[in-house]
Amino acid sequence: MTEIYAxxxxxxxxxxxxxxxxxxxxxxxPYLSQKMASNExxxxxxxxxxxxxxxxxxxxxxxxxxxxxxxxxFTPFIGFxxxxxxxxGKRISxxxxxxxxxxxxxxxxxxxxxxxxxxxxxxxxxxxxxxxxETIYGTTDQLFVKSLNT
Numbered sequence: 001m002t003e004i005y006a007x008x009x010x011x012x013x014x015x016x017x018x019x020x021x022x023x024x025x026x027x028x029x030p031y032l033s034q035k036m037a038s039n040e041x042x043x044x045x046x047x048x049x050x051x052x053x054x055x056x057x058x059x060x061x062x063x064x065x066x067x068x069x070x071x072x073x074f075t076p077f078i079g080f081x082x083x084x085x086x087x088x089g090k091r092i093s094x095x096x097x098x099x100x101x102x103x104x105x106x107x108x109x110x111x112x113x114x115x116x117x118x119x120x121x122x123x124x125x126x127x128x129x130x131x132x133x134e135t136i137y138g139t140t141d142q143l144f145v146k147s148l149n150t
Contacts, residue, residue: 002057002092004099006046009039013056017049020056024082032061032080044107048100050083050092058083058092062100067115067135068143076104078114097125105148112148115141 007014014036022033036047042064050058059082066077078100083092104112114122115135119142123129127144135141 001052002090002095003051004048004095005051006048006062006099006103008041008043008046009036013049013051014047017047017056017059020049020084021059021080021082025085026082028080029082032059046100046103048096048103050087050096052087057087058096060093060096060100062103062112066113067137067141068113069134069136072133072143074113074143074145076109076112078112081114093121094125101146101148110148112146114144114146116144117141 005011005013007017018033018036021029021036023029035041045061045063048060048062049056059080061079063077063079064075066079068074068077078097081093081096101112114127115133116122122144125146127146130143130145132140133143
């Protein structure tokens, strides 16, 4: 059974999730690990993580800004969505995103955003593509939005 947790700095799984991100197969994982090591998160921001049999198997973040260029004022974002390859196909990404969306709703947000190069992935979770936007890296990526109104 997969369990999803929201954590901030000091959570009992913080170090394990940081190590998992540092060693995962995705090139963005070590960047998240560095952000966790230096606790580059606002008080209300969270790292969500998935656990199976007391082992971290996936994560995502819920933050004010992601890779979107600062000229745009969209907020908040789900970012760094990753699930270990051997746990894929079990809807863990959806569980992570759904938990982050619930948290966003709880703290008063009516929409959430995600930046991604993936085609067809986030639409199945209820996101709608707004368009292609410039990132902080000087590249272009897709911006998706999801309404949290029930």
